Amino acid sequence: MKSFPYRRVHFIGVAGVGMSATALLLRDLGVAVTGSDEAIYPPISDVLARENIAVRTPYAPGNIPAGVEAIVIGKNARLVPETNAEVAQAFAGGAPILSFADVLGLLARERSPIVVAGSFGKTTSVSMMAHVLIEAGLDPSFMIGAAPLSPPTAARIGAGELLLLEGDEYPSSNTDERSKFLHYRPAHLLITPLAHDHVNVFPTVESYLAPFRQLIELAPADATILASTGGDLSARFLDSLPRKIATYGVETGDWGVRDIAWGERTRFTLTRAGRDVVRVETGQLGLHNIENMIGVGAFLLTRDLVGAQGFAQAMASFKGIRRRLDRKSEKTRLPMFEGFGSSYDKARSAIAAMKRHFPERRLIVVFEPHTFSWRNRATLHWYDDAFAGAAEVFVWSPADQGAGTHDQASHGEIMARLKAAGASAHALTQQGPAVERIGAALGEDCAVLFLTSGPLGGLIEAVPAWAEARFPA
Secondary structure (H helix, E strand, O other): OOOOOOOEEEEEOOOOHHHHHHHHHHHHOOOEEEEEOOOOOOOHHHHHHHOOOEEEOOOOHHHOOOOOOEEEEOOOOOOOOOOOHHHHHHHHHOOOEEOHHHHHHHHHOOOEEEEEEOOOOHHHHHHHHHHHHHHOOOOOEEEOOOOEOOOOOOEEOOOOOEEEEEEOOOEEEOOEEEEHHHHOOOOEEEEOOOOOOOOOOOOOHHHHHHHHHHHHHHOOOOOOEEEEOOOOOHHHHHHOOOOOOEEEOOOOOOEEEEEEEOOOOEEEEEEEOOEEEEEEEEOOOOHHHHHHHHHHHHHHHHOOOOOHHHHHHHHHHOOOEOOOOEEOOOOEOOOEEEEEOOOHHHHHHHHHHHHHHOOOOEEEEEEOOOOOHHHEHHHHHHHHOOOOOOOEEEEEOOOOOOHHHOOEOOHHHHHHHHHHOOOOEEEEOOHHHHHHHHHHHOOOOEEEEEEEOOOHHHHHHHHHHHHHHHOEO
16 A cells, blocks of 8 residues: 555554454555553454554553554444543544544555455455465455464465455444445455345345445446355345346355365365366365355456466465364364354354254354344344254353343343254353363264354353363363
């Protein structure tokens, strides 16, 4: 990037995945970056420490450095001047207030932005795309809203013209209701599967699809736009568009797949218009990850950014993303993976992947209702079959952040709904007793799936440590 208008920038809420990744981009540009948060947990705490980003906790007015030229404030219910003294000081200080979407919009002016948007799969798809292009020597810039293993960093300023952005439909900030991705000036678009999400913000299907239609309208006439057919709302979305766009999917689409051979290393053939393109091998779990690879391969090959064999070689070496079905320990013989359980569809995909790859094992799910959608009374029906296929479900207490901003369901209500649906479900509230209860359910025939978008009370670390002692590899 040639320029950025501010040279000293402070991030309030820097421990968010999007905020931390955006901070890394500015740091790469030579901007002096500082940050603050209430508390910071792995993997973001590890990322910020490794990248030497100066961070202070908890929030306090004195965290804002003298001479700061702009302040980026995260989208968090606690980050409002009425209840947060540091945010109040930021608004009173006179420096420009930005969201990280504003920052990315400014950076997008000088590059060719490829925006990946959708309800699920976008984080993995951006990571795959970045990995392929790096392997091809194209050196893109990118921002990934997670902690990837491939590439080894969530954000980087590269020397090439491409800027890969994970496009989120969620509002940009507490003062800007526009979807984040509407700031990004897309040159090209990859739309992953669509399903109704963020129901606290988008109460109806139409309100949810509206910003995606706006995003399509922002793309220039010569843009490459590729969209999945795989989500519950994908067909409805595609039928409503005024322009015809290319499609991909496991079952239908211009680009597809055949001859899937499941295993620890899964193989499949990528197809275009029914014709074989290339045989692909991957260590990633689940049909949803194959769908992600179809979309990324279709986009890159359509744009002629990489050859078919180059794409296949990069997929074979792609290591995935932390918290997206990554294995939590190699030191226990029990398979233990973490899925990003931010929505019903993501939970179902993760469970399906575990059942597909470990069909003979009893699946134990350890779950935290962290997002608004999981703890909203309007979506309690999700619990009727969300964990179908699991032998037992352990449910950590719901997060209370922002509870007053929506119709929050209680731990008891969630448990009652699960038990009414016939699930073998157990409530958890304290880490020590929780590890003991989960441990009592584990045996040689088990596999464990952690599902959350939050810290899950430290169980993601504590349960594998217990298993390493009881069931060592």
